[in-house]
Amino acid sequence: MAVTFIHGTEISDPSFAVTATRLLKRAFTRHVGIDADDALVIRPAHWAPALQEIEDRLHERSFGPPSRSLFRLLDSWSTRLNAGRADAIWPFLVTIGWRRLPWVSRPNYAVLRWAVTHFVGDAIAYQITRGDRSLYDEVHGYVARTLHELADESGNDAPLCVVAHSLGTVVASNYFYDLQVQYANGGRNLVAPSVMDCMRQTPLERGETLALLYTLGCPLGLWTMSLPDFGTPLTMPAPKLHKHHPGMHHEWTNFQDPDDPIAYPLRPLSDAYQQQVTGDREVSVAPWWAGWTPVAHWWYWNDPHVITPIARSLARVWREANGITGGP
Incomplete structure (x- = not known):
């Protein structure tokens, strides 16, 4: 399986996902019983240099x-x-x-x-304006190169899991929405040539194998306020997932700490979001002395309340991809 972490704001270190990766591997190994390094290829999408x-x-x-x-x-x-x-x-x-x-x-x-x-x-810098979209495309170029690496290492049609935090949830939403429109029958060209140059035409890189999407501390509710009825969400699972992996488990879970002022639920936004988002899941993250404050926003993917259920779903999808029955 292929897994990527897409970070949000205030990230300058390309090793931002080291702790989250370690926790995810440990929880996955506990649920499956084999070394996570033999089952998962994990690559973070570090797009901060674009800004x-x-x-x-x-x-x-x-x-x-x-x-x-x-x-x-x-x-x-x-x-x-x-x-x-x-x-x-x-x-x-x-x-x-x-x-x-x-x-x-x-x-x-x-x-x-x-x-x-x-x-x-x-x-603000990431948004497309009437006169320029260069930073938007540059950010997406980093995501495209990460998916290219994942396809090379995990296989062209490996099931894909995306874990995105904060502004990274907006990046993930835009990126895979653009791909879905680009490759739909009669689709429009939403993906810039500079981003296409970072890709090969593999199912994983086209977003066709996106099976699991986790949005953490998600501000999409704010981001879509300017759109009629909060806009059109991306489709989950990816429309062609079951062509590559028939019957595979899929989900879009939105984790939110009620003390995080940047995180908003997604399903109440519209009927369209209700159809695509599996669930809004309230969690309490961060140490007890900080978890009741707005700084909880920083802790999601370093907290077992978030990582453990993600690992459990990864284990389920990995078993299905490998024809293994049973397990929790």
Whole structure:
């Protein structure tokens, strides 16, 4: 099976999914009884470099070149936090409300502005505008190259599992929706030539084997507010999944912590979302001292309440793909 993690905002480290991968492999091995390395090919889609340069330019023009070291330090704290290091939250909690930092010129609230740049600025930069879609396509190019690697290593028609977090859920939704429209009968050309150049015409890379989709801390509800009735979701399972894997289990589960202000349920958005989303699943993530606060948004794929059910479904699909009956 092929598995990819698609990250959200404030990710600068390509090893962002190391902890999540370790937890997923451990839980999968526990459910199947074989080494996960013999059954799964896992590759994270690290698309942050597509936006890094424009973020750096914004920070330097706003705060001056000396600010670069501060923002690199904040990125390092964020990297540790996304890797499941709970202690990394404390520097943010201590500094985010500071109005002035002695080594950073105006404007004020530099740490808070760093967070706004990532959570709001990344979302704005990723959108297609009337005059330009280059960053949208560049982000999708990173996803396409990841799926290309997965097809090479797991097989051209291997079942695909996508685990996406935060803005990454929007990236995943857009990416696979564009593919489904592109390759439908009488479809429209939604995938840019630069993205097509990163692909081969394999079922996995065309999104035809997408069987499992997990959205964590998902802001799609906000993202689709400008669309009539919240827009049209991608189709789950992929329309051609059962051509390649007849009768295979599929699901789209949306994990949300009720204390996460960025996460929204999907099924209540419209009848179309009710048909495509298997379920909105409430979970409580993060350590007890942080799980009741908005910072729960960072913890999803480093928490057993999320990883264990994903591993259980992966185990089921792997058995079906290999003709093995039984198991939990």
